[in-house]
Each structure stands twice: as C-alpha cells, then as structure tokens.
Amino acid sequence: MRYRTLGNTGLQVSEIGFGTIPILSGNVPVLPDYYSPDLPEAVDIMMHAFKMGCNFYDTAIPEEYGDAEYKLGVFAEKVGRERIIISDKARFADGNDIFREVLRSAETLGTNPDIYFVHQVDEKNQDETFSRYGALDALCDLKKAGVIRYTGIATHYYSVAARAAADSRVDVIQTSGNILERGIMDRIAENDLFRGKGLILNKVYAAGCLLSVFQPSELIGGILHYPFSCALIGIGTKEQADAAMQTEFQPQTFSFAEVTSRLAEHFQPIPCTRCQHCTCPRGYEVHILLRQYNYYHLGKHYWAMKKLRLNIAEVFEQCRRCTERPCMHGCPQNLRIPELIGMIYEMTR
Ligand code: SF4
Ligand code: SF4
Structure with a gap:
C-alpha cells in the first residue's frame, strides 16, 4: 500500500480507503444489494484491510449507513484507535443539526471522528451549509473544541466542490468519479484552487457497475494519476478487500474513447x-x-x-x-x- 498526504492536514492516508456501506446491516436504502455481515465478520473484514495497509475508513450516521458507524467504532477499539483515520458524515445543512449529529457519532463510534463531512451538499442546500451558523460553521466550532480534527464537504457537484475549495474553513473535500464519469476529476485536476485541500474520491467502481466490464486494477489504476489522496472502495468481503488492496496498482491512463469503446462491446x-x-x-x-x-x-x-x-x-x-x-x-x-x-x-x- 502506498500513502499520500491529505492536503494541508498533513495526515498520511492510504491510497485505497475502506468505504463502509457494504458492511452495514439493516434496512437502509443506500444500495439495493449489500452484504450484511454481522459484527464479528465486519470487524474481521476491516482488520483484513488494515493488515494490507489500509488506514482510512469512511462511514456515515445510522440513518444513512445503518450500523456501519457502530461496527467501525468496534473495529477502531480493537485495532488501536490511533492506527487508523476515521471520516464520518451526516446530511444536515443546519449548524445545530450537524452539531448534534457529530456528538451522536462520537457516542456511536465510541471515539471522536478525525474528519467530519457535511454529506450530500448540493446546489439546493449549499447556501445554508456555507452560511453563518450553517453546518460548516458548526464543524469549525467542533474542530476548535477538539471534537473533530478536520472539517469536510462531501458532494457530487463540481460547483459545490469548487465553492468548498475556495473556503478556508474546509480542510477536506470528498467527491465522486471514475474512469467513465471523470468530468469532476478532470475539472479538479485543472483548477489550482483545489491545491492544499485534502481530496478524497468515491464511486471509483460506479456503485459496482463498472466491474462488469473492467478489472479493479483498471478502475483503480485509471484514477491514480488524479490529484486525490485516497480512493474509497466499498468493501463487503475479504475478497473485495484483496481485489482492491493486495496489489499496488500502477497508474494507467485510459482515454475516454478507450473507456467508451470497451463499454460498447456490451x-x-x-x-x-x-x-x-x-x-x-x-x-x-x-x-x-x-x-x-x-x-x-x-x-x-x-x-x-x-x-x-x-x-x-x-x-x-x-x-x-x-x-x-x-x-x-x-x-x-x-x-x-x-x-x-x-x-x-x-x-x-
Ligand atoms: S433541452 Fe436542455 S435546457 Fe431545455 S429543458 Fe431540456 S434539459 Fe433543460
Ligand atoms: S458531458 Fe455534456 S451532458 Fe455530460 S455532464 Fe458534461 S456537459 Fe453535461
């Protein structure tokens, strides 16, 4: 496993991070097919990834990721809290709401998260999120109080990511992309505003869709040359952890035409x-x-x-x-x- 510096946070994060959606249990409509491992199995899978060098684990509150947050907290205690970086998130634009959720997350995890994201910031809720006394201000207060170490914005929108990049209150930006849906990654790579921000990428497999045509080595290798520090891969089995983390993939450059022509075979x-x-x-x-x-x-x-x-x-x-x-x-x-x-x-x- 290779490591990269997460923007100005100085954190050294593994190039491949552990996305916890597939280890959740419960009726949470994140994705239609998840694996539902029980607690010991989920902890075992996270430990397996840790042994391959993974040190970045990303989760969200129970309304979004079911019991994944709790399972991650159990794993953190078992592995040794200081050996991993925990990022957590909640979908609230209002400052009071996210303040409450961060405290609840700390309780569920049994430890304070390192990074906390305002989740799913979009064009409709961004003004409230970035406003005075909005969610971002609340995260800054929690950072000052030592409850979290770094603030974050998680979004699927380039315009929101660019706003976060221009805002000195934001430490880390999480956004999505893959070798097919590369538009946001390309725009971030071209824009100097993003330098110094911690950048985390999700949806590298496009919610698993692209695995029907491409190998994990291609999907991961194909995004490694972008200026992200950590690519989150949803992991629900040890085999999936192996596929993403066992080998240090080399960066590959696929042109967009190459990607679409491979898809055109199907x-x-x-x-x-x-x-x-x-x-x-x-x-x-x-x-x-x-x-x-x-x-x-x-x-x-x-x-x-x-x-x-x-x-x-x-x-x-x-x-x-x-x-x-x-x-x-x-x-x-x-x-x-x-x-x-x-x-x-x-x-x-
Ligand atoms: S053609 Fe384009 S701009 Fe016009 S309604 Fe459709 S999506 Fe909107
Ligand atoms: S490629 Fe064209 S249609 Fe697709 S997101 Fe960009 S501007 Fe819109």
Whole structure:
C-alpha cells in the first residue's frame, strides 16, 4: 500500500480507503444489494484491510449507513484507535443539526471522528451549509473544541466542490468519479484552487457497475494519476478487500474513447463524462439522467429504472418544447441532449 498526504492536514492516508456501506446491516436504502455481515465478520473484514495497509475508513450516521458507524467504532477499539483515520458524515445543512449529529457519532463510534463531512451538499442546500451558523460553521466550532480534527464537504457537484475549495474553513473535500464519469476529476485536476485541500474520491467502481466490464486494477489504476489522496472502495468481503488492496496498482491512463469503446462491446453507452457543464434553466440534472441510462445497461436495472421514472416523462416533455436548448451549448462532448432524453424516455415506457 502506498500513502499520500491529505492536503494541508498533513495526515498520511492510504491510497485505497475502506468505504463502509457494504458492511452495514439493516434496512437502509443506500444500495439495493449489500452484504450484511454481522459484527464479528465486519470487524474481521476491516482488520483484513488494515493488515494490507489500509488506514482510512469512511462511514456515515445510522440513518444513512445503518450500523456501519457502530461496527467501525468496534473495529477502531480493537485495532488501536490511533492506527487508523476515521471520516464520518451526516446530511444536515443546519449548524445545530450537524452539531448534534457529530456528538451522536462520537457516542456511536465510541471515539471522536478525525474528519467530519457535511454529506450530500448540493446546489439546493449549499447556501445554508456555507452560511453563518450553517453546518460548516458548526464543524469549525467542533474542530476548535477538539471534537473533530478536520472539517469536510462531501458532494457530487463540481460547483459545490469548487465553492468548498475556495473556503478556508474546509480542510477536506470528498467527491465522486471514475474512469467513465471523470468530468469532476478532470475539472479538479485543472483548477489550482483545489491545491492544499485534502481530496478524497468515491464511486471509483460506479456503485459496482463498472466491474462488469473492467478489472479493479483498471478502475483503480485509471484514477491514480488524479490529484486525490485516497480512493474509497466499498468493501463487503475479504475478497473485495484483496481485489482492491493486495496489489499496488500502477497508474494507467485510459482515454475516454478507450473507456467508451470497451463499454460498447456490451452496449452503446452515452459518452457523458458528468462534467456538469450542461445547465438547464428548469433545473433538470441532465448528467444524472444520462448516468442512469449507462448504469441501467451495466446491470443496475431496477435501481436505474426506478430513479429515471421519477421525472423522465416531465423532462422529455419540457425538452421537446425547449427551443434554445442552453444545456447543449457548454457540453464538451457535443451531446444532443434532448434526443438522448427522448431515447431514455422510450426506454422507460
Ligand atoms: S451532458 Fe455534456 S456537459 Fe453535461 S455532464 Fe455530460 S458531458 Fe458534461
Ligand atoms: S433541452 Fe431545455 S429543458 Fe431540456 S434539459 Fe436542455 S435546457 Fe433543460
């Protein structure tokens, strides 16, 4: 295992981190297929990863990750608290709410988390999160009080990550990307604003989807040249830990065309990088709809269809009437977005 410095925190983190979603038990709708190991088994899996050099473990409050937070706390005590770095998160934009959740997390873990993220910050809740007395201010107060060591923002949106990068209160930014959905990673790599921030990457396997076409060595090797310190991989079995951590993968550079042509051996992918340059005045998140199409064809049939059916008929109708089509103007892939929306709508009927 190699280690990297986590921005200005100075923490030395393993290049591959342990994402705890797959070790949760309970009826938590994070993903439709998780493994549900019991406590001893979950602790054993985390220990297995630790023995391969993993020192970064990421979790979230029970409403989001079930009992994973508790299991991680048991593991931390067993392995020796000071030997691992714990990052935790909660989805609250209000300062009072997140203050309460951090204290509750410390109680559930049985120890203070090192890094605490405001989770799922998006374009709707970001103003409250970053406002005076919002969640970020509360994390700063908790940092001053010594309850946490570092503050974080976790987001799937480049605009939010860039706002966090420009904010001196933020120590660590967690965002998502993989060799297919590389748009945010590319934009972060090009923007000096992010230098000095701790950067953590999740969704390296695209919620497991990309494993149907690519090897872990390719998915991990393909993101190692990006300026992230730690790539979180969801681990639910020892075999999965082995696949991600046993070998020190070499960085590989896949062009986007290479990735889409590999996918094209199985289905015709929509070549969207999720760069999020497409803005729709109606607020439709084009990149999410295009992603669901690809995920559907990569095996997430039920999950993708369920999400698409929430609003695809409405988006399709509005796109048909949209004459200016501003979403297309900024798309570096020159995608004909309304036509793609029409194709996806037909798929869902
Ligand atoms: S549709 Fe185009 S602009 Fe929008 S996320 Fe995909 S590649 Fe980027
Ligand atoms: S075509 Fe118009 S309504 Fe449809 S996503 Fe683009 S900007 Fe929005």
